[in-house]
Amino acid sequence: MTHSSSLRLVVFDVDGTLIDSQAHIMAAMTHAFDALDLPCPPREAVLSVVGLSLPVLMPRLAPDLEPDGHTALVEAYKNSFADIRVKGAGTEMSPLFPGAEETVERLLTRDDLVVGLATGKSRRGLDHLLKAHGLTGRFVTEQVADHHPSKPHPSMLLTALAETGCEAADGVMVGDTSFDIEMGRAAGFRTIGVTWGYHPRGALEAAGADQVIEEYDALEAALERVWEV
Known part of the structure; x- marks a missing residue:
């Protein structure tokens, strides 16, 4: 699927960011x-x-x-x-984090954004998880471990750009680990770290996160802030 480069791309990590696994x-x-x-x-x-x-x-x-x-x-x-x-x-054993479903749903309905995933999970594992949570087919681009070097290599995000037609300057990586932040920076994305996952705030900040948030309700405002810079 190809989109105009005027669209912005938001890519979520899965484990520790969307799902408490x-x-x-x-x-x-x-x-x-x-x-x-x-x-x-x-x-x-x-x-x-x-x-x-x-x-x-x-x-x-x-x-x-x-x-x-x-x-x-x-x-x-x-x-x-x-x-x-x-x-x-x-x-x-792998529920969605509080606020994840509602926030992602709002982003998915926006006509100025495309939303994707970049995960260390296998294709099989991600497919099952998306089905279990009723999210199959909702994301425009889904990058999994089967087809890429491990994070923090930028391959997943570079492929997401190629699949969506978006520009790196219009991309944001949202994740809970320093690996997500480092991957985002390596791909030329802006980055938002979340503190409800598996790495502490200090690790996210040390990795160079543009914003660090503590609840899903803060994500949309954080997106606007990173895009203003």
């Missing part, structure tokens, strides 16, 4: 490490790397393992994550 992530990670008879890293360590693609994430969590061990952890995590989803617990 920490319970699902921690359960799957615990099962993955158990499968290899390894102790699961603490919650803080796991949440600190959410947003990275799994092949990049696992070596950070288990630096002493050989590459084959990292590959086994990735597969065990994927299988566990899918098992939890199949058992019907996915939506309860």
Whole structure:
């Protein structure tokens, strides 16, 4: 789909920004490490790397393992994550953050914006999550880990620009981690950090976020502020 370059593009991260998936992530990670008879890293360590693609994430969590061990952890995590989803617990363990649905809905109805996603999730994982929350087909561009280098590489956002016809100067990346902010800056986007996810305000500011907000109700005003600069 191609749009006029006068349109502005807002791209959301998913885990920690739209969806509070920490319970699902921690359960799957615990099962993955158990499968290899390894102790699961603490919650803080796991949440600190959410947003990275799994092949990049696992070596950070288990630096002493050989590459084959990292590959086994990735597969065990994927299988566990899918098992939890199949058992019907996915939506309860991955609810939308307060205010997310209403705010995104308002943005989706604006005729001066296009709205997209850029996530470290797989295509399969994102499809299931969007279906569970009634969001299938709502976003103009959806970038997933299957087709790109891990964040903070700008590939996801550069592809989103190509798919929408928007200019980087008219793009904003909204995310909860320094990886999102760094990716946005690398792609020439403005960036908005959100504090309800998995990285603290200080990390978002250190990464160079143009704005940092603490609730969804503040997002639309923050968008106007970053576009005024």
